[in-house]
Each structure stands twice: as C-alpha cells, then as structure tokens.
Amino acid sequence: MSTVPSSSHDAELTQEKIRAIRRKIERRNSVFSDKRFLDSLFLPSSVIGREKQTESILEFVMSVRDGLVVPFVSVYGRSGSGKSTVVKFVCQNLSDLAEYTFVNLRKSRTVFGCASLILSELGGETPHQGAGINRVIEGIEKKITTALDLSKKNLFVLVLDEYDAIFSDSRGKPSDFVYKLLTLEEEMRERGLFLCVIGISNNALSQYELDDRVKSRMGSSEVFFEPYSKDDVLGIISDRAKKAFAVKIEKEVLEYCATLSSDDHGDARRALDLLRVAGEMCDGKKITVQNIDSAQQKITKDRISIIVSSSSYHSRVLIAAICSNALSSGHPWTSTSEIHKKYLKTISSDKKPLSYRRIVDLLVEIENSGLVESRTISRGRYGYGNEYKLRTSPDLIGPIVSEEWWNSQVDLKVRRDAVEDLKKQIETRSKNNPFRSVYKNMMKADALMKKYGK
Numbered sequence: 184m185s186t187v188p189s190s191s192h193d194a195e196l197t198q199e200k201i202r203a204i205r206r207k208i209e210r211r212n213s214v215f216s217d218k219r220f221l222d223s224l225f226l227p228s229s230v231i232g233r234e235k236q237t238e239s240i241l242e243f244v245m246s247v248r249d250g251l252v253v254p255f256v257s258v259y260g261r262s263g264s265g266k267s268t269v270v271k272f273v274c275q276n277l278s279d280l281a282e283y284t285f286v287n288l289r290k291s292r293t294v295f296g297c298a299s300l301i302l303s304e305l306g307g308e309t310p311h312q313g314a315g316i317n318r319v320i321e322g323i324e325k326k327i328t329t330a331l332d333l334s335k336k337n338l339f340v341l342v343l344d345e346y347d348a349i350f351s352d353s354r355g356k357p358s359d360f361v362y363k364l365l366t367l368e369e370e371m372r373e374r375g376l377f378l379c380v381i382g383i384s385n386n387a388l389s390q391y392e393l394d395d396r397v398k399s400r401m402g403s404s405e406v407f408f409e410p411y412s413k414d415d416v417l418g419i420i421s422d423r424a425k426k427a428f429a430v431k432i433e434k435e436v437l438e439y440c441a442t443l444s445s446d447d448h449g450d451a452r453r454a455l456d457l458l459r460v461a462g463e464m465c466d467g468k469k470i471t472v473q474n475i476d477s478a479q480q481k482i483t484k485d486r487i488s489i490i491v492s493s494s495s496y497h498s499r500v501l502i503a504a505i506c507s508n509a510l511s512s513g514h515p516w517t518s519t520s521e522i523h524k525k526y527l528k529t530i531s532s533d534k535k536p537l538s539y540r541r542i543v544d545l546l547v548e549i550e551n552s553g554l555v556e557s558r559t560i561s562r563g564r565y566g567y568g569n570e571y572k573l574r575t576s577p578d579l580i581g582p583i584v585s586e587e588w589w590n591s592q593v594d595l596k597v598r599r600d601a602v603e604d605l606k607k608q609i610e611t612r613s614k615n616n617p618f619r620s621v622y623k624n625m626m627k628a629d630a631l632m633k634k635y636g637k
C-alpha cells in the first residue's frame with residue numbers, strides 16, 4: 184500500500200531561474216489597460232443597483248437626526264453579493280454626517296485579536312496580550328470620542344467586516360465582546376454621542392449563538408443582500424471590463440463568465456476573478472470562452488493548493504483518504520469510519536496516527552475549509568453517523584496532495600478493474616459453454632490475481 188509521503192523536496196530556486204522567469208513575464212503580451220478594475224479589493228467609483236439595501240442602511244444611520252440610532256446593523260448575504268462594497272461606498276458618502284472606520288476582522292483569530300485590530304485601525308497602539316480586553320475597549324472608546332470631538336460630529340459608524348471571525352474563537356467569549364460594544368454605545372449615548380456598529384457577514388447576527396442579554400439589546404436591524412442574478416453579474420462585469428481591458432471583450436465571453444459565476448449563487452467576485460485570470464492566460468490575444476474555462480480550472484486548482492498546502496500532515500492524509508475512497512468505490516460519499524480505516528493505511532510509517540476523536544475534529548476543519556461537504560445518515564440501531572463528499576473531483580485534488588501517491592492509486596484502480604472484468608467474463612462464458620473455456624480462463628484470472636495481490 185502506497186502512503187502519503189511526510190515531506191516533499193522542491194528544486195532549488197537560483198538567481199538565474201528568477202532572471203529566466205522575469206524574462207518570460209516581460210515577453211508576455213498584455214490585454215489590460217488598468218487591471219485594478221478587476222481587483223476584488225478595488226472600490227468602484229459607482230455601484231450598480233443595490234438601491235434597496237443602500238436605502239435601508241442609510242435609514243438606520245440617518246435616524247441620528249431624530250436623536251436615536253440603532254446600536255448594531257447586521258448586513259448579511261452570500262459571498263460576492265456586494266456587501267463590503269456597498270457599505271464602504273455608503274460610508275464614504277456620509278462624511279458630512281458621521282465619522283467612520285472600516286475594519287476587516289478576518290485577519291484575527293481571537294476575540295482579543297479582533298478588539299486589538301479595531302483599536303489599531305482607529306489609530307491606537309496595539310496592546311500586549313496580557314493587557315486584558317477591558318483595556319482595549321477603553322482604548323477604542325477614547326479614540327472614538329476624540330475623533331468625534333475633533334470633527335464636531337455626534338455619530339461614529341464602526342464597520343466590522345467579516346465579524347463572524349469572533350465566533351471561531353472557542354476559548355474567548357464572543358457574546359461578551361458584543362455586549363461590551365453595546366455597553367460602550369450606551370455610555371456614549373449618555374454623553375450625547377452615538378455609535379452605530381455595522382457588522383457584515385454571510386449570516387445574520389441573530390443566527391449566531393449569543394447570550395439573551397445581548398440579543399435583547401440588539402434589536403433586529405438587518406439588511407439582506409440577496410444573491411445577484413446572472414444579469415446583475417453581467418451588468419457589473421461589463422462595466423468593469425470596459426475600464427480594465429485595452430481590447431473589447433465579446434458579449435458572448437462576458438455572458439459565459441456571468442453564467443459560470445451564477446450556477447450556485449450570483450457571485451460578482453468570482454466573475455471578476457475569472458475575467459482577470461482569463462486575461463492573464465490569453466497571451467495578449469482575444470479572450471475566448473475556452474480561456475474562461477481554463478481560468479475556472481486554474482482558480483479552482485489554486486484554491487485547493489492553498490488549502491492543501493496550509494493543512495497539517497494528518498489533514499492531508501485525511502483528504503487523501505477521502506479521494507482514494509471515492510476513486511476505488513466510484514461512489515462520492517464515504518463514512519467517518521471508512522475514512523479512518525483508509526487514513527491508517529495511508530499514513531506514512533514514520534508518523535504516529537491520531538485518535539479517532541481527533542480525526543472527527545479534523546474532518547470538521549476540512550469541511551470548514553470548503554473542500555468537502557458532509558451529511559448525517561441514520562445507521563438504524565447504531566444511531567447516526569457522518570458521511571463526507573469532495574466538492575471537486577478527486578482527480579483534481581489527489582495529485583495536489585501528492586502526485587506520486589495519486590498515480591499509484593489510479594494504477595491500482597486500473598488493475599483491480601481489469602481483474603473484476605475478467606472475473607465477470609469467466610462467469611458469463613462458463614455459463615454459456617461450461618466445458619470449453621472455464622479451465623483456461625480460471626487459470627488466467629488466478630495468475631493475474633497473484634500478480635496484483637488481490
């Protein structure tokens with residue numbers, strides 16, 4: 184049985200190699216006039232559509248004119264639906280009414296990290312780990328009130344993009360953190376100042392686990408961004424394509440891009456990425472539908488490579504086990520116990536296998552990375568169990584885990600299928616002609632099975 188190697192050796196990267204790569208890039212022709220327009224972090228000077236959501240956000244914020252602002256607005260919807268773009272755009276156009284700071288919390292792993300990040304984005308000094316979260320919250324309050332004093336405004340909008348990062352900290356207390364922000368808002372209100380936190384995430388705040396004391400203070404100020412339709416995506420990318428490319432992009436190509444980016448849910452970011460990568464791959468020639476297909480493949484492969492290479496050795500073996508089970512059974516779903524069995528066979532002999540419990544935890548992590556999906560199935564009197572399925576073909580993921588290992592798996596599968604085929608042939612032939620070919624074919628199958636160890 185071939186195992187997943189515990190390390191791989193890359194060829195040396197010399198100065199000469201770097202020079203050669205530079206020459207190769209310089210020789211490439213470019214179709215872009217300004218590639219920034221295809222960068223997903225680029226804030227467009229105009230936003231297409233989303234008027235309803237813009238109006239809702241503005242209504243929440245502008246209620247400051249009536250003397251009361253909701254403390255927390257939850258902006259939610261699927262990825263690439265324009266949430267970050269629209270909120271940023273709205274904030275930029277509120278400068279006469281409010282001060283604001285936009286913080287993306289995805290970079291933080293803990294509640295303390297999130298609080299520190301907010302403070303540093305507000306211009307405060309990052310406290311050391313032992314400082315305690317209350318000190319950080321005090322720092323945030325000081326920065327916000329100073330900013331309002333200086334600008335002579337009474338409203339501060341604090342945008343916390345991807346704030347769900349706080350819920351991935353199992354040891355910190357996300358509920359406590361939200362509670363502290365709400366208390367801060369109340370203290371400011373007593374001094375005639377207002378704070379409105381706009382939290383952006385894929386799910387509404389009410390869907391996360393929060394204490395009742397927090398829920399009751401939050402109210403339910405939600406703004407939902409429904410996924411874009413194919414036509415919406417087409418509108419967005421057509422506008423960007425005109426600015427980003429030096430050449431005209433055929434309507435058919437843009438439509439294909441919009442279709443691919445809307446098969447699950449309309450995702451403008453995916454469509455822009457497809458166009459950018461296709462532009463990089465077309466070598467200065469006209470972008471075609473085939474370029475978009477290749478771009479789609481490259482993006483998927485790159486995403487998987489990043490997930491796999493940043494995974495621990497044991498997670499990689501688990502991913503390998505799921506790939507291998509899918510290949511050998513021809514069935515996409517595989518149970519936790521089947522994965523565990525294959526994991527034990529696939530792990531390198533110089534590594535100590537993890538416990539079953541730890542493997543169950545790692546499978547949850549792999550699912551969170553987006554590589555696999557799970558379902559719960561009933562096993563009758565044995566209760567319920569989980570099954571896992573790869574979101575992409577095992578042929579794509581297997582070689583990324585280890586090319587050599589995957590080739591050995593494919594080879595084994597081909598041989599096993601050949602033996603199975605032969606066994607079936609023998610059965611059919613011996614039925615039709617019991618005296619002639621039975622002995623000969625049995626000998627053939629026997630020899631093959633001995634050779635390939637089945």
Ligand SMILES: Nc1ncnc2c1ncn2[C@@H]1O[C@H](COP(=O)(O)OP(=O)(O)OP(=O)(O)O)[C@@H](O)[C@H]1O
Pocket residue numbers: 222223224225226227229230231232233260261262263264265266267268269384385419451452455
């Ligand atoms: N209505 C729009 N008009 C112009 N560009 C848009 C619009 N909606 C989205 N985009 C562009 O699509 C890309 C993705 O949008 P954005 O980052 O706002 O999505 P998101 O909803 O915040 O996604 P995620 O949940 O993954 O963070 C950005 O490059 C943005 O400029």
Ligand SMILES: [Mg+2]
Pocket residue numbers: 266267268344
């Ligand atoms: Mg976003």
